[in-house]
Amino acid sequence: MDDMTGLELSPRKIEYIKYLFEKGDNVRTTEISAHMEVDPSTITKAINELASSGYVNHVPYRGFSLTEKGEEYAHFLLRRHRILSLMLNHYGLTAEESCAEVARFEAYVSKKAINTICDSMGHPTFGVCGRIEHDSCNLKHNHHEPHEG
Template structure:
């Protein structure tokens, strides 16, 4: 994503399902992900994965690699990085209210598709730009 595209990103462009695809792909060790792997991990039909990946490809977020699968495009990597960061920041906010780590993650996952980049930046500013996330799996994980 170019600098001008970055400025135009609101964080509200994608559906919760498409957000899940990008976040899943971003977290994988291998840059290329097979359709079957996405279907199994996200619990959806392979035909749904194909359709969603076509939509993400048409929007410039993923690239198809014949006979190998798909990978995040540079724009997809930038957007997925923002999505992970947004999740981490919202987890920090929700962690202050006595919810278990699992409840925090569930609530944030429900809410995050509706929280803009502008709101996340305001939250970060009000929190002093935190650098360590609230992650039940890895509490020392750095915020992207």
């Protein structure tokens, strides 16, 4: 997904991708509907749109799961959330405040901006919300973890 900008999906569809990633394989419409507090027909429409865009697989009578493209996007979404949360935490917000604030605007921050912020922060490996993965990060330099000796 080298051409991914990070701005492909609406905030609501991002929530669906994150939820499917968290839950794993074969998540049923009713589970998503209950979690998101949205009518099942709304979920079906949005998930079908995600499926036609290649992010989600639909197995009739079994549920939904992420495709490889969906998994890659979910990894980026987690990374984006964690980089932004760590940045806000650095500037004085608590971990909880950082997480909540980022959830309000993260869908509008591009992959390019995240890579630039990540680079300026020295490619942190752990944030206030958990581990930060860098395999999908377009690093300007070869980044190696410091060896403890």
